[in-house]
Amino acid sequence: MENGVAEKQSSYTYWVRDDAAPLPVPRKLTPEDISQQSQPNLLGSVWNQAGTWEEKNLNSWANSRIKELLSSLSLEFSNGKAAVYEVTKCSGDAFLITVRNKKRVGYTYELSLKFKGEWSTNDQKEKIKGHFDIPEFSFGELDDLQIETRISSEISKEDKARISKDLQSFLEPIRKKLAAFEQELKDR
Template sequence: MEGGAEQTSSYTYWVRESTAEAAPLPVPKKLSVQDLSNQPPQPPVLGSLWNSAGTWEEKNLNKWATDRIKDLLRSIGSLEFTNGTAEVTKVSSCTGDAFLVTVRNKKRVGYTYELTIDVKGEWLVDGEKKKVKGCLDIPEFSYGEVDDLEVTVKINEGKDLPHQDKQSIIQDLKSFLQPLREKLLQFEQELKER
């Protein structure tokens, strides 16, 4: 520095010069049983104990949700049609995410899934019973959108059927849409209660 002059900074901060000016520090006081019983009751906290303020907490429910969706859909059973019957044999693909989020001490749930469900049945075609196997594809569905569910039917075994009969069987298999909706609405209700 030139000429022994101190360079001053434009930045300053407040420093307490004297402790006499400061407010006295609080004195700890042991609470009695009476003091504790006079406290207002605390509302129950959702989520984990560490998150007592209920700020943000996300819980992965994928394992439970995938298993539950499969169980519910396998329980659909068989459906009767004019010329045949069909039943769900297995849920061959069930992929997606399900979660529970606690935000500001409020619980919210959600999910997004894709499904492929295998079906088999027998139809009367030209006076003869024909075995048919196929699958129902649900490309995507999520929380609150079960009413908009769409299903695509594919026939794997029985492709040699006449076109008109094949289209009739596809329309019959689309009847699985209503029981699927009911089971997925049941799943949503169970998810909300977790």
Template structure:
């Protein structure tokens, strides 16, 4: 009997200790610990004291490590605006005008690398033309396309223009050669317009 009572007396403090330990951790979790600071909206004084560092990248990329931005929407629209406003040209035996950019295929982009901005593009174009030439003492109406093969940023001095007629069955090889030579005169104003595009792209 004495042994049993002694064992019971020994067990009671252990149970009490466990209960105390359990209640201690509950108090920690339910509010006895220091409260978290309440969120507060920054005012102008806070922003002035902690200015955001200047970066060319987005807000999430303040280090300016690498970021690429697609400029296709702006570039397509701007190229069409610029080349759709070319002045008509007159030649010794005819005249012609560009009236539509029928194809504008490519990409334009802005890349930020190590907080430095770089722009680039690659395009190929097709411009519709219409004109009138004196052929065998008769004015012949001619339509077709000025095809500009793929070109990239910084390559405008190497730009090429190829002529494709919509209907040339009434034109002799000599007449087609003369009309092609005349239409090559559009190369210089096209280059000028695309130089404007490049300069505006740099400022994006």
């Protein structure tokens, strides 16, 4: 039996060490400890510190902001003046995406704007009203913006064609307002 006890004492125990360091004792961090730690400038939510995919819906803000920007648009042209007084259709999506700790924004919208104004022909002023339709516009594509004009006033076809041509001058102010919207979206 003495041989059996001697064998157990001399068995191979390389991975079991008696001189191993003691386990660290946990302690509560103080506010000073936390302030000394470097904190990276992260985008997005606190839970997403790795900077993986995170998408935020901005539709309600974007809808109200587009309506606010475009509802007070007015313009004078060669034979009259007109003003947008209501945004009747504002449908689409706006979003903020954080991916790999980089912010990306985007949107796609369709608009319909009501306008009213006056147009003069041969010393005669006529009230005009109608709609501007913007079939589709999206982030970074404002240079391709197009508006379609529908005049609902009772006037001749020739006058409607001339008025529609004059009303195309609304394109540039609309484009500027939407560019301001796009910049605000980027800054969010």
